[in-house]
Each structure stands twice: as C-alpha cells, then as structure tokens.
Amino acid sequence: MSNTEDFSDSGSEYQPIPGEIHTESETDTSCDENIMMPSSLSEPGTSKSRKRSINKENWTVNKRKLLRNSGKENERQEMFESFWNLKDFNQQNVFLYALVQKASVNRKRPKDLSRAGKNVSFKYFLKSHIMTQLAPHQDTCKTCDSLNFKIRGTDDENVKKEFEVQKELHQRKADSARENLQIDAKKINDAYVLTFDLQKALAFPKLTTSKKTTCGYDFNWLNIRWLRFERNHPLQFQFKETLNADMPFYKVDLSKKQQGRPAYLYNIQQGPLYPSRRPVTIAKKKDMLESSPIHSTNLPSILQKPVDIPTRSSTRNADERSSDDEITYD
Structure with missing residues (x-):
C-alpha cells in the first residue's frame, strides 16, 4: 500500500441546513480556540475538557520578570556605572524617585500623648478552667463527713457505736468552743478575737x-x-x-x-585598752588645765594641787611622725 491517501472526489457533497449558517462580522472578537472541533478530527490522547490549560509563560508578570532578568551583563554594568557617574546626590534621587511607587498606608495609629486614655477598661475571662460556676453549698466539717461515711458503710454494731461516740465528742468540742467564744465576748470589752479558715485563705x-x-x-x-x-x-x-x-x-x-555550743560572755575577760596614760601636746595640756574646774581659785588649797599630765616633750617613746598639734599614741 502507498503511504499517501487518495483524496479523489467520491461524488457526494455536503449542504448545510438553513438556519445553522454562521456568519462572521468585522466586530466579532471570537477566536478559533472557542470553536469546538468534532470528535472525529481531534487527536488521539488529548483531553476533551473545555477548561483552558495553564500557561504561566504568557502571564504579564512573568514576561516582565523575564525581560528584566534577561539583560546582558555588559548592559547592567553600563547602567550601574552611569548611575554612579552622576556624582550628584540630588540627580540620583531624581532618577530613583521616578522608579519608586509610593503606596498609601491602609491603617495608621498616630501616637498622640496629649489624648486622654480610656477611663474604664473591661476584660472578660470566659475560658473554662475546670471550675464549677454554681454557688457553693454550706461548708461541712471534714471530720463529721468522714465519720458519717464510716457509720453508713459498716454493718457491725459495735464499730458503728464507736464511730457515733467519736462524732458526739467532736460535736461537743465544737459547741463548747462556740459557747466559750460568745461568753468571752460578753465579759471582756477591750479584747479582739479573730477567727479565720486556713483552707479558704491564700x-x-x-x-x-x-x-x-x-x-x-x-x-x-x-x-x-x-x-x-x-x-x-x-x-x-x-x-x-x-x-x-x-x-x-x-x-x-x-x-x-544557732548551731554549736552557745557562747557565755560572762567568762570572757577583757583587758584595758590602754595600759598607761596617753601623752598630749603642751598646748592641749594648758587648755585642759584652764578649763578644768579643779584648778578654780574658789576651791580649797588642798584641792588646788596641780595634776601631773604627761606631755609629748616629757615622753621619750612618743611617735615621731605625729605633729605638735596632734595627740600621740604609744
């Protein structure tokens, strides 16, 4: 057989049905892609869906990006050198200003410190913290509750009577405490009694x-x-x-x-701080004698005996580094 097909006239002809003739006008913007081809003429293996396939290469954004990045290296180098060869900060800003687009801020919160703040602020805690929202029942005694459970849970009469006796003694102690509190409140007027529940405290x-x-x-x-x-x-x-x-x-x-043996201070013997008299300067001695009431002329002659005060000049072991106006130490 030959690879070529015979397209000779078979003698039959096709005539369209009236009313199905489609005429095209000059203003018709429809393209050939919207015309559905017959199934007999479609290629085998192709999809018959009307949805157009995605072609990202035809997107305008990708085309601009491709053109922007497809510049040659020497062209980019020339643009770089021409920008910095301007050597003028204002001209460079003018060039950049033409390429920069200013976007408006959608939401702005100015910081105005002069404006008064909120007078009242509310915060609601609506999360569930595994806590009951019902009103608490009347507080009951833990000892009374445990004894009641023991009384109900035992069948031995002797054990049940023992628990009942313990409950009776416990209730009598509570009643006695309440009565004594009321009696003391009536007798004493200048005393204050404070009671608190440690289980409810922080x-x-x-x-x-x-x-x-x-x-x-x-x-x-x-x-x-x-x-x-x-x-x-x-x-x-x-x-x-x-x-x-x-x-x-x-x-x-x-x-x-304190750990260890306690210290007994009465057994500690403390010696004198200065074993002998401390010498002073001559000027200091004179001032002391004049201001002392013992050398007053109104006193008897027996009490007017001069006091022997050692001075720096009369003491051989005085400190040589001290000045004449300072007290010397041995």
Whole structure:
C-alpha cells in the first residue's frame, strides 16, 4: 500500500441546513480556540475538557520578570556605572524617585500623648478552667463527713457505736468552743478575737519553724485550739490543744537557732585598752588645765594641787611622725 491517501472526489457533497449558517462580522472578537472541533478530527490522547490549560509563560508578570532578568551583563554594568557617574546626590534621587511607587498606608495609629486614655477598661475571662460556676453549698466539717461515711458503710454494731461516740465528742468540742467564744465576748470589752479558715485563705509562704515545744515535746499545728501571745516575748507563743481553761499552756520558740555550743560572755575577760596614760601636746595640756574646774581659785588649797599630765616633750617613746598639734599614741 502507498503511504499517501487518495483524496479523489467520491461524488457526494455536503449542504448545510438553513438556519445553522454562521456568519462572521468585522466586530466579532471570537477566536478559533472557542470553536469546538468534532470528535472525529481531534487527536488521539488529548483531553476533551473545555477548561483552558495553564500557561504561566504568557502571564504579564512573568514576561516582565523575564525581560528584566534577561539583560546582558555588559548592559547592567553600563547602567550601574552611569548611575554612579552622576556624582550628584540630588540627580540620583531624581532618577530613583521616578522608579519608586509610593503606596498609601491602609491603617495608621498616630501616637498622640496629649489624648486622654480610656477611663474604664473591661476584660472578660470566659475560658473554662475546670471550675464549677454554681454557688457553693454550706461548708461541712471534714471530720463529721468522714465519720458519717464510716457509720453508713459498716454493718457491725459495735464499730458503728464507736464511730457515733467519736462524732458526739467532736460535736461537743465544737459547741463548747462556740459557747466559750460568745461568753468571752460578753465579759471582756477591750479584747479582739479573730477567727479565720486556713483552707479558704491564700497560699502562705513556706516557713521553717520549730517542731518542738520548749519542754522538748512534739506538737502538731493542726491540733492547736488556743493561741496566746505576750508582748514581752515577741518570738514565743503559747498554745493549747484543748479549750479547757484549767489545762496549762505550752510554749514554742520561733527564734533562729544557732548551731554549736552557745557562747557565755560572762567568762570572757577583757583587758584595758590602754595600759598607761596617753601623752598630749603642751598646748592641749594648758587648755585642759584652764578649763578644768579643779584648778578654780574658789576651791580649797588642798584641792588646788596641780595634776601631773604627761606631755609629748616629757615622753621619750612618743611617735615621731605625729605633729605638735596632734595627740600621740604609744
């Protein structure tokens, strides 16, 4: 067979249907790309979609970038040298000003210190911190709650009675404390009583304090029921573990403890600072004799005996570096 095809006339002809004839005008801007080719004439393997393929080389931005970067090296060198050969700062700025585009600021916040600030500021904390927003219930005693759970959870009658007795004693102590507080408030008018809940207070700093009384007994801060402070002993306090007025107080010393054996100052013997009299200048001696009341003329003759004060001239071991107007030291 021959590689060439026979395109001879077959004797048939094509006549278009009336109404489907498309005429083109001079103002028609449609291009040949919008005309869909018949499926029989399309190349095999090509997509039949109407969406145009992306060709980034035809983008205006990429074309400008390509032209800008495609300049030859000698041309860029000539432009560089011509700019710096101007040798005039104003002319260079004029050249750059023509190439720079000024963009307006979309949002500007001027710093005006004379303007008054906000009078009121609000900040809402709406994040969830795993905390209940309901009103708290009435506070209950931890000891009473634990005893109630033990009473409900045991079936032994003897054990249940023991827990009931402990609960009764605990409630009696609380009632006694409340009654004594009310009685003391009526009797004493110049005393102030402060009560606070440590569980609701803020976190206190960690303090290193004594864990023993002055007698050497251990004590627990949670068992303290009565505290007493004295003005004469600011670093000590007295406490009781009961509200009974007949029970004695125990003392706790909060002063800083010193390690090692304490020093006994009464055993230390201190010698004199100067073993002999210190000599003075002659002018100083004269001034001392004139200002001394012992040499007054109104005193008896027995008391008018002159005082022997050693001077620098009469002392052989005086310091040679001292001046005549200064006191010399041995």
